[in-house]
Amino acid sequence: MNEFCECNIIHKEIVTKIQKNFPKEETIINLAELFKVFGDSSRMKILCALMEEELCVCDLSYIIGSTPSATSHQLRILKQAKLVKYQKRGKVVYYSLDDHHIKEIYEKGLNHVEEI
Amino acid sequence: MNEFCECNIIHKEIVTKIQKNFPKEETIINLAELFKVFGDSSRMKILCALMEEELCVCDLSYIIGSTPSATSHQLRILKQAKLVKYQKRGKVVYYSLDDHHIKEIYEKGLNHVEEI
DNA sequence: CTTTCATATGAATATTTATTCATATATTCA
DNA sequence: TGAATATATGAATAAATATTCATATGAAAG
Numbered sequence: 001m002n003e004f005c006e007c008n009i010i011h012k013e014i015v016t017k018i019q020k021n022f023p024k025e026e027t028i029i030n031l032a033e034l035f036k037v038f039g040d041s042s043r044m045k046i047l048c049a050l051m052e053e054e055l056c057v058c059d060l061s062y063i064i065g066s067t068p069s070a071t072s073h074q075l076r077i078l079k080q081a082k083l084v085k086y087q088k089r090g091k092v093v094y095y096s097l098d099d100h101h102i103k104e105i106y107e108k109g110l111n112h113v114e115e116i
Numbered sequence: 117m118n119e120f121c122e123c124n125i126i127h128k129e130i131v132t133k134i135q136k137n138f139p140k141e142e143t144i145i146n147l148a149e150l151f152k153v154f155g156d157s158s159r160m161k162i163l164c165a166l167m168e169e170e171l172c173v174c175d176l177s178y179i180i181g182s183t184p185s186a187t188s189h190q191l192r193i194l195k196q197a198k199l200v201k202y203q204k205r206g207k208v209v210y211y212s213l214d215d216h217h218i219k220e221i222y223e224k225g226l227n228h229v230e231e232i
Numbered sequence: 233c234t235t236t237c238a239t240a241t242g243a244a245t246a247t248t249t250a251t252t253c254a255t256a257t258a259t260t261c262a
Numbered sequence: 263t264g265a266a267t268a269t270a271t272g273a274a275t276a277a278a279t280a281t282t283c284a285t286a287t288g289a290a291a292g
Binding site: 172173191 | 241
């Protein structure tokens, strides 16, 4: 697995034990990707707003204090992560949350933040 | 609040309602910062490993397949985010989780990832 | 006290990423 | 059909970030 660590392995049995139940590389990458999407204040604001109710791009732009263009770019990232979905009505596109875990993740994060 | 959005605000009452209970800017930034720390596969691996038990930098480097130097840089970020703590015994520094919310955040994230 | 080893750190580099700007698409309304 | 509007998109720029490399620190062992 590893050619990189130039120190001696100090605790071989412990390392082996950890490796045994370690999540698959793909799982780790997907998890990191997910949290990366949460890890931007513009996207966090979008998610916060959409937790209240569905909103169009224009409303979202106004709420998060950004341009519709920048907002649209961020919405694409949220969409790719399957965190939001959209519905077009006329000219207007309405976005809403697409996952019931979002609020949970948000709240757990909030717990950490508020304890610091 | 906003000079940037060049479209007309379509739903003024809804926007006002959202703004009413909207988290403080600082809260949003802190939350995004927290999730940003989770949003890197090296750090995610470190956290996964430390969920099992405390580990030294060398063991961690080996497990995540990186150099002690890179690992140490990442550990500093995790430390600054108050996600890990350390204890020095002799030459060796042992890191462990410093927050009971980590596992919860991790698991909620996992739920999302596994449903895709 | 000198060497060795585990870890930390600073600077440099390479990569990623957010935003902006210009432009495209698509829908409504005149 | 043509103008206006909401949103999307691609390219460019600017900023943030991960890793590497060289070096520093600090503890233990000889």
